[in-house]
Amino acid sequence: MPIIGVINEKGGVGKTTTVINLAAALAKQHKVLLVDLDPQANASSGLGLILPENTTYEVLKGEISARQAIVDSNINNLKILPASTELAGANVDIKSTAENMKILSKALIAVRPQFDFIILDSPPSKGALTINAMVAADYLLIPLQTEYYALEGIASVIDTIKRVRASLNPKLDILGILLTMFDVRTNLSQQVEENVREHFGDMVFRTIIPRSIRLAEAPSYGQSIFEFAPSSSGALAYKQLAREVIKRAREA
Amino acid sequence: MPIIGVINEKGGVGKTTTVINLAAALAKQHKVLLVDLDPQANASSGLGLILPENTTYEVLKGEISARQAIVDSNINNLKILPASTELAGANVDIKSTAENMKILSKALIAVRPQFDFIILDSPPSKGALTINAMVAADYLLIPLQTEYYALEGIASVIDTIKRVRASLNPKLDILGILLTMFDVRTNLSQQVEENVREHFGDMVFRTIIPRSIRLAEAPSYGQSIFEFAPSSSGALAYKQLAREVIKRAREA
Ligand SMILES: Nc1ncnc2c1ncn2[C@@H]1O[C@H](COP(=O)(O)OP(=O)(O)OP(=O)(O)O)[C@@H](O)[C@H]1O
């Protein structure tokens, strides 16, 4: 089963929120591993993990195996390979050689058979951590906030993916572009949606994630949207996304 | 007069929106230079500059002087040193030596006397571009989205600032923490405000930037909020912020 990287160099577009809630939705019927590659460690803290002992930093430095760093989350069938702020050093420490961009991919080989899905969260940059995620992944999911700067930046994201596919990971494919923080009350969201569907057609998920304050409140309780507000618009949208992701991963 | 860096490693908290609209507000009575250090080049495109010839990339590599890259914006008294996507290479190319972290600071020495304020936009990371901004700056303004992950990350931002002050830029001071995207309808924004004012007291600007769709629409027209929607809540807030920034910079 697939490794899905959730990436976008643009900041604050809903990468972490998508990783946590998609992973939680998939965990209802599948065994899921969430890997946090962001030095901000939002995916780890958003699920209630604070200052974990072993993290992706030690795994990327080759000091411990992925198995030693994986811990349970408070959600059944969802395990986490957490991050810590020390990971910021990795973007500097890891020289950008082709070999170093494959560290994560190699580290996950041993644990991959235990999971049906592995979901990777990445920082808002094109640095070594994000490239490691793109090399380890089979598919990439690109969250796209329905606003001007995020739309403008999408071409650069696609360009980086093409370059990684050509040089480091030939099997890499785009699972889809996910519209996030969609506000039905504004023209801006609708204009961005029209524009994106026109340019990218079927690459765009049918599921749209609405702007919903419940999604922003859930991480302060260390919960996914399904524990925090199970009948909110955000919960329904991520449940629908999970169905669409399973369908796309199967058909690929 | 001061060089103000607008920084926060957390993505999407309103750094670029603050840089553009604060610079535009200050330009009503002062000569202002906006320096775009973000490879996404959002501050450049948000003011209508597309694919500029000379950018901060060439300046940081020492190929041209800052003066050669500075161009007019469509706003009186506001000039821009634009960015381009090639800047992403700088985060990798520039080896993190102390000397290299001073490149921007040195490049701005020659042009500094022409301006009353220089405002720096930076990417969502702790890489070489952001450190260069922190070394060149006299003051830092930290936009803080009133949501959980942004609040959680503030300690790491302050920590990075202390380390840069101790090793590379002893004069560096925090001008203030700016609450952004404040939504009066939600408890989350109010809880974050209470929390931040309790911890950081007077360091927090009195001005709060409300969530306003007009601020998100303006960049698609290449305009600041003052040309796009001069009587909107966003325009009033950034005008007030400019007054508070001038007062803090004078009193420091
Ligand atoms: N659909 C949504 N509705 C409302 N708020 C949301 C939604 N999705 C995310 N948020 C909130 O918006 C902010 C940004 O989202 P998030 O942190 O998930 O983005 P990110 O892309 O992971 O950011 P970064 O680039 O810093 O890693 C967070 O405070 C989050 O709680």
Ligand SMILES: Nc1ncnc2c1ncn2[C@@H]1O[C@H](COP(=O)(O)OP(=O)(O)OP(=O)(O)O)[C@@H](O)[C@H]1O
């Ligand atoms: N006060 C506000 N009200 C509504 N929307 C806002 C506000 N401030 C910023 N935005 C919008 O939110 C998004 C994120 O803001 P912006 O791009 O300025 O953040 P940033 O910190 O510069 O992001 P990055 O980390 O990617 O550089 C943009 O689409 C912007 O138009």
Ligand SMILES: [Mg+2]
């Ligand atoms: Mg994130």
Ligand SMILES: [Mg+2]
């Ligand atoms: Mg920005």
